[in-house]
Amino acid sequence: MKKKVIVAIDGPSSSGKSTIAKLVAKHFNFTYIDSGSIYRAITYLALKNNLVKTDSIDVVSLIDLLNNCSISFSFNSINQNIINIDDVSVENEIRTFEISNNVSLIAEKNKVRKYVLKIQKDISKNKSVVMDGRDIGSVVFPNADFKFFLDASLDIRSLRRWNELKLSEKDLKFEDVKKDLLKRDENDINRKFSPLIRTKDSILIDSDQLNIVEVVSQIINIINKEIKNK
Numbered sequence: 001m002k003k004k005v006i007v008a009i010d011g012p013s014s015s016g017k018s019t020i021a022k023l024v025a026k027h028f029n030f031t032y033i034d035s036g037s038i039y040r041a042i043t044y045l046a047l048k049n050n051l052v053k054t055d056s057i058d059v060v061s062l063i064d065l066l067n068n069c070s071i072s073f074s075f076n077s078i079n080q081n082i083i084n085i086d087d088v089s090v091e092n093e094i095r096t097f098e099i100s101n102n103v104s105l106i107a108e109k110n111k112v113r114k115y116v117l118k119i120q121k122d123i124s125k126n127k128s129v130v131m132d133g134r135d136i137g138s139v140v141f142p143n144a145d146f147k148f149f150l151d152a153s154l155d156i157r158s159l160r161r162w163n164e165l166k167l168s169e170k171d172l173k174f175e176d177v178k179k180d181l182l183k184r185d186e187n188d189i190n191r192k193f194s195p196l197i198r199t200k201d202s203i204l205i206d207s208d209q210l211n212i213v214e215v216v217s218q219i220i221n222i223i224n225k226e227i228k229n230k
Contacts, residue, residue: 005030005128006143007223008136011150012196013100013184014157016207016215017132020150023216025130028223031075033123035133035140036103037083038116040094041071043103045085052102063111073123081123097165097172101180104187107134113194135194137202146223147202150215156208157181 007030009021018034025032045051045065051058073081074089082089093099106112120131120140131140137147152160158178166172188196198204203222207215 005145006141007130007146008141008144009132009148009150010134010137013181014161015150015152016212017150019212020215021130021132024219027220030128030130033081033129033131035120035131037094038071038119039103039107040099041083041085041090042112043099043106044090044094046106047102057105059109059111066115071119097169104184108187108191110193134188134196137199138197139194147199148219149198149202149204150207152207154182
């Protein structure tokens, strides 16, 4: 295997990207980078500082805030990243329905995406990485060694997300989660900057009828086969 390998995993919200990317990274002992957590951390900051008003954001104030704080990653014993703001973990704070409901609004801003792109590039230097997101194969690493696009139906993705969130938000309704995912899909696909797309050279994996183990096995087998042929 060459010194540095980049694996890009893209797909819509709740398609299983993060879970699968973590397991693939663990198998190959690569560094896993959850790019979505960066956008969630920024959303957390925006909400905490009252910079989100209905469907608008005070982008100028948000960028000023970002330039005066530090968003970084630390790594645990299995090489997975923990998102920090000013060296304090916000992993639990960024996994709420409120954050999910506002993150697309933040992510569509070009200045925010440029800020995140720099973090993504910096953290990936001199490492073999598995990174998941919406534009990893198209914008962040267009020359990635391996590109995968994970997909699943809206109903399947909504059920997965609802099952995850209802453990901590017991009153959350399935229809609200589905409505939120549909809105996020529309925002991600139609945003002006770095929209969610499947690149021509990516491998599509539809997980409607597959479990996590089956998807991970497919990806690992594809990577191993390519490595052996080189």
